Amino acid sequence: MSIANKANRLTPYVFMAPAAIILAVALLYPIGYMIYASFLDWSPSQRIGEADFVGLRNYINLMHDAAFRESFWVTVKFAAVVVTLEMFIGVGLALLLDRNIKGMSFLRTIFILPMMIAPIVVGLMWRYMYHPTVGIFNRTLKDWGFEGIPWLSDSTWAFVAVVMADVWQWTPFIFILSLAAMQSLPRSALEAAEIDGASEMQKVIHIKLPLMLPVLIVTLMLRLIDAFKVLEVIMVLTNGGPGLSTEIVAMRIFRTAQEFQELGEAAAMSNTLLMVLMALTIGMFAYNKMQEGRAAKMQAMAAKGTA
Amino acid sequence: MPKIVLEGLVKRYGSFEVLHGIDLEMEEDEFTVFVGPSGCGKSTTLRMIAGLESVTEGEIYIDGKPVSQLEPKARDLAMVFQDYALYPHMNVAKNMSFALRLQRMPKAEIDAKISAVAETLGLTDFLHRKPGELSGGQRQRVAMGRALTRDSGTFLFDEPLSNLDAKLRGQMRAELALMSQRVKKNMIYVTHDQIEAMTLADRIVVMNGGYIQQQGSPEELFKNPANKFVAGFLGMPPMNFLDGEITEKSGEIFVQGQGFCVKLSQQKAEAARAHNGRSVTLGVRPSDLVYDPAAAEDQSLLVSIIVSEYIGAQTVLLCDCGGQKVEVELKSTIPIDRNGQLRFAINPDGVHLFDKKTEIAL
Ligand SMILES: Nc1ncnc2c1ncn2[C@@H]1O[C@H](COP(=O)(O)OP(=O)(O)OP(=O)(O)O)[C@@H](O)[C@H]1O
Ligand SMILES: [Mg+2]
Numbered sequence: 316m317s318i319a320n321k322a323n324r325l326t327p328y329v330f331m332a333p334a335a336i337i338l339a340v341a342l343l344y345p346i347g348y349m350i351y352a353s354f355l356d357w358s359p360s361q362r363i364g365e366a367d368f369v370g371l372r373n374y375i376n377l378m379h380d381a382a383f384r385e386s387f388w389v390t391v392k393f394a395a396v397v398v399t400l401e402m403f404i405g406v407g408l409a410l411l412l413d414r415n416i417k418g419m420s421f422l423r424t425i426f427i428l429p430m431m432i433a434p435i436v437v438g439l440m441w442r443y444m445y446h447p448t449v450g451i452f453n454r455t456l457k458d459w460g461f462e463g464i465p466w467l468s469d470s471t472w473a474f475v476a477v478v479m480a481d482v483w484q485w486t487p488f489i490f491i492l493s494l495a496a497m498q499s500l501p502r503s504a505l506e507a508a509e510i511d512g513a514s515e516m517q518k519v520i521h522i523k524l525p526l527m528l529p530v531l532i533v534t535l536m537l538r539l540i541d542a543f544k545v546l547e548v549i550m551v552l553t554n555g556g557p558g559l560s561t562e563i564v565a566m567r568i569f570r571t572a573q574e575f576q577e578l579g580e581a582a583a584m585s586n587t588l589l590m591v592l593m594a595l596t597i598g599m600f601a602y603n604k605m606q607e608g609r610a611a612k613m614q615a616m617a618a619k620g621t622a
Numbered sequence: 623m624p625k626i627v628l629e630g631l632v633k634r635y636g637s638f639e640v641l642h643g644i645d646l647e648m649e650e651d652e653f654t655v656f657v658g659p660s661g662c663g664k665s666t667t668l669r670m671i672a673g674l675e676s677v678t679e680g681e682i683y684i685d686g687k688p689v690s691q692l693e694p695k696a697r698d699l700a701m702v703f704q705d706y707a708l709y710p711h712m713n714v715a716k717n718m719s720f721a722l723r724l725q726r727m728p729k730a731e732i733d734a735k736i737s738a739v740a741e742t743l744g745l746t747d748f749l750h751r752k753p754g755e756l757s758g759g760q761r762q763r764v765a766m767g768r769a770l771t772r773d774s775g776t777f778l779f780d781e782p783l784s785n786l787d788a789k790l791r792g793q794m795r796a797e798l799a800l801m802s803q804r805v806k807k808n809m810i811y812v813t814h815d816q817i818e819a820m821t822l823a824d825r826i827v828v829m830n831g832g833y834i835q836q837q838g839s840p841e842e843l844f845k846n847p848a849n850k851f852v853a854g855f856l857g858m859p860p861m862n863f864l865d866g867e868i869t870e871k872s873g874e875i876f877v878q879g880q881g882f883c884v885k886l887s888q889q890k891a892e893a894a895r896a897h898n899g900r901s902v903t904l905g906v907r908p909s910d911l912v913y914d915p916a917a918a919e920d921q922s923l924l925v926s927i928i929v930s931e932y933i934g935a936q937t938v939l940l941c942d943c944g945g946q947k948v949e950v951e952l953k954s955t956i957p958i959d960r961n962g963q964l965r966f967a968i969n970p971d972g973v974h975l976f977d978k979k980t981e982i983a984l
Contacts, residue, residue, distance in 0.1 A: 503706075504709050509695060510695070
């Protein structure tokens with residue numbers, strides 16, 4: 316093989332090298348470090364080399380740790396509730412606002428503002444609004460002659476409170492993605508449905524939603540993964556309390572490392588969460604692959620049909 | 623079944639006017655065909671009738687009722703879209719039965735209808751495929767099938783056969799002709815195809831640049847085109863146009879131009895006499911030119927061949943007549959002198975005269 320030829324074949328690797336190095340340093344190294352740490356009994360006062368190797372003990376401990384199981388359950392509940400609510404509200408809003416009225420683009424911009432605010436700020440903002448005496452919710456309730464609600468001090472209400480804050484912040488994400496999906500729907504199919512006698516509602520059910528489904532599923536996956544990792548807003552709002560009622564896994568990991576000084580245990584928790592998220596992500600990719608496979612098969616069949 | 627009337631229909635996109643006042647009356651159960659060059663506003667007119675485009679000015683009446691403010695589904699029509707507009711996520715059977723399913727027609731009835739329509743359109747083997755798995759022509763047939771399963775008062779077709787091969791197109795045309803005789807419905811049909819227009823239409827509407835140029839039965843339009851545009855648009859090969867001038871010699875009326883001087887028939891002369899001396903365009907279809915070496919000089923054209931196109935039984939000759947181009951047809955078996963000059967007799971009834979400037983028929 317000539318030198319020029321060899322150089323040609325190497326070119327793509329040369330271009331990929333910087334990205335590969337960054338990936339290795341910034342992603343694989345910390346993950347490897349974390350996996351290694353999860354096999355250690357390690358406190359922050361030790362250097363990593365001084366920590367005792369304890370094998371799978373951290374993982375076994377986790378399985379028997381009622382608090383971790385509780386926080387895992389809270390996380391699943393939280394993710395399921397917020398993502399369901401956000402999907403319904405986000406897609407619903409998109410369906411309502413997908414029309415060419417004057418000022419609509421301005422309205423859409425307003426709608427996506429919450430997403431642009433830093434999570435810590437969102438947490439602080441909602442904490443003031445939930446304040447038992449001067450917060451806007453309780454003040455309004457009292458003005459109307461109702462009892463105030465113990466937003467952040469009752470375990471049930473605290474869960475509702477964090478759900479509301481998250482829905483407020485992340486519904487816009489689903490809203491803009493579904494709006495984009497909706498605007499790329501084939502206009503002519505919708506016109507055909509109109510001619511075929513479909514009402515607005517029937518168009519949504521039979522045409523719009525089925526055609527948006529691929530985008531909606533990916534959106535749902537992205538949101539689900541994100542919801543599993545939520546931390547800042549809840550930390551600022553309730554710090555996991557009262558009791559363990561809003562202590563999601565990320566919060567638990569944070570506390571295990573900070574308060575209990577169990578770095579190995581925290582690493583094991585992180586890995587468990589990582590595995591769950593990995594399963595979700597792989598699920599998402601598998602779905603995408605399946606879709607692509609189906610499209611490819613369709614094309615192959617169409618090609619055969621015309622041949 | 624309803625009668626459709628368009629009254630002063632104007633369509634503007636912003637300040638850009640696409641249709642400039644379309645007036646049209648279609649009789650009950652009439653098969654109306656819109657023809658015209660690309661971009662002349664055929665689809666726009668059809669879509670306005672369907673209710674998919676808003677009406678800027680004017681009104682559409684169906685059965686005497688103004689409908690321009692009504693939703694498409696309130697107008698009782700079925701439509702074949704120029705771009706098919708199939709539902710990508712439904713298979714062929716579901717695509718065709720969508721409207722029927724919305725009407726909650728019993729399943730057995732739907733199935734019977736679908737299989738009958740699929741049969742006529744040759745789609746039986748594709749019923750379970752999605753549109754993405756079909757060829758262009760197959761998709762177009764599905765679009766057609768979707769309209770034909772409907773039992774609407776009015777059918778709108780926007781170039782429904784444009785993507786089919788010649789043989790299939792012929793079959794479908796015959797099928798449509800049969801159907802329009804069998805079921806009495808209003809049909810409005812857009813096409814570029816001369817033959818479709820001529821064979822299917824009760825009424826042809828020729829459009830150009832957002833205006834109706836002429837409307838009437840195929841025969842009327844073919845025999846008495848109102849202007850040069852209509853004359854040139856209908857008929858294959860198209861009509862020949864020769865520039866000339868009306869002259870009067872010893873009581874007879876002639877059209878005289880470069881390389882020809884044609885005497886008009888009694889009847890044409892009556893009309894032309896008043897325009898003595900005017901510049902005109904003489905129109906004559908290739909089918910009204912017959913090869914006849916013995917024809918009288920003032921009843922014929924003397925031409926020389928530029929290109930000859932053999933198309934089987936017929937040969938089409940592109941010829942030169944005093945510097946102007948003329949197309950003629952000839953039986954391929956007739957022996958001719960390709961390098962010499964040929965004389966073609968003009969059928970005196972096939973002579974059309976148009977004002978050179980306004981292009982309107984005299
Ligand atoms: N949404 C639009 N905005 C602006 N102009 C438009 C729009 N839709 C159509 N037009 C213009 O209106 C004119 C008529 O379009 P139309 O689709 O009715 O043509 P057509 O006669 O159906 O042509 P074809 O035979 O190519 O289908 C065209 O000049 C086109 O550019
Ligand atoms: Mg068109």
